[in-house]
Amino acid sequence: xxxxxxxxxxxxxxxxxxxxxxxxxxxxxxxxxxxxxxxxxxxxxxxxxxxxxxxxxxxxxxxxxxxxxxxxxxxxxxxxxxxxxxxxxxxxxxxxxxxxxxxxxxxxxxxxxxxxxxxxxxxxxxxxxxxxxxxxxxxxxxxxxxxxxxxxxxxxxxxxxxxxxxxxxxxxxxxxxxxxxxxxxxxxxxxxxxxxxxxxxxxxxxxxxxxxxxxxxxxxxxxxxx
Numbered sequence: 001x002x003x004x005x006x007x008x009x010x011x012x013x014x015x016x017x018x019x020x021x022x023x024x025x026x027x028x029x030x031x032x033x034x035x036x037x038x039x040x041x042x043x044x045x046x047x048x049x050x051x052x053x054x055x056x057x058x059x060x061x062x063x064x065x066x067x068x069x070x071x072x073x074x075x076x077x078x079x080x081x082x083x084x085x086x087x088x089x090x091x092x093x094x095x096x097x098x099x100x101x102x103x104x105x106x107x108x109x110x111x112x113x114x115x116x117x118x119x120x121x122x123x124x125x126x127x128x129x130x131x132x133x134x135x136x137x138x139x140x141x142x143x144x145x146x147x148x149x150x151x152x153x154x155x156x157x158x159x160x161x162x163x164x165x166x167x168x169x170x171x172x173x174x175x176x177x178x179x180x181x182x183x184x185x186x187x188x189x190x191x192x193x194x195x196x197x198x199x200x201x202x203x204x205x206x207x208x209x210x211x212x213x214x215x216x217x218x219x220x221x222x223x224x225x226x
């Protein structure tokens with residue numbers, strides 16, 4: 001692990017005023033300290049949701065709520081935040097246990113995504129929404145050349161339904177297998193079933209996200225079968 005936070009600050013374009021706060025933001029619960037980054041992650045998630053929501057509201061004045069929600073969902077998720085975390089090389093800075101290290105923790109999407117949310121949460125606490133927004137939007141701009149519905153959001157549920165109707169004459173079913181975690185950090189596991197056969201399972205922060213991820217896998221499997 002790199003302890004040179006200055007490199008991270010340079011990548012962010014931001015200097016932390018409170019060393020304890022950025023340390024907390026980079027500390028995974030496996031590191032066994034009196035603190036970890038889960039509270040900051042919770043805060044950062046809400047801040048990013050607002051920042052991206054306002055950005056899209058202004059960028060697409062003619063888009064309705066449904067389209068805006070879909071674009072936001074394609075950015076404000078584990079994959080989107082992991083992409084930004086990797087751009088910052090955030091895995092080099094996180095504090096994790098030896099066991100988590102051996103288990104490839106520095107490359108895990110969930111750890112990277114959570115750490116990114118926590119870092120934004122820390123910036124928000126120190127310097128307010130305007131500064132957090134400036135940094136988050138700069139990172140989005142550097143990592144997404146074109147933010148549009150067509151480029152970002154692929155409706156895999158619709159694609160899957162089109163395939164199953166054409167091939168089997170039926171539509172897929174989505175079963176919620178499990179719902180885990182506290183209310184503010186819920187995860188849903190969803191299975192997609194076609195002709196009484198389970199094709200895929202996926203986990204997401206909402207049922208809709210989990211359904212989309214499961215549909216994405218099922219579409220890939222059906223194309224291979226063909």
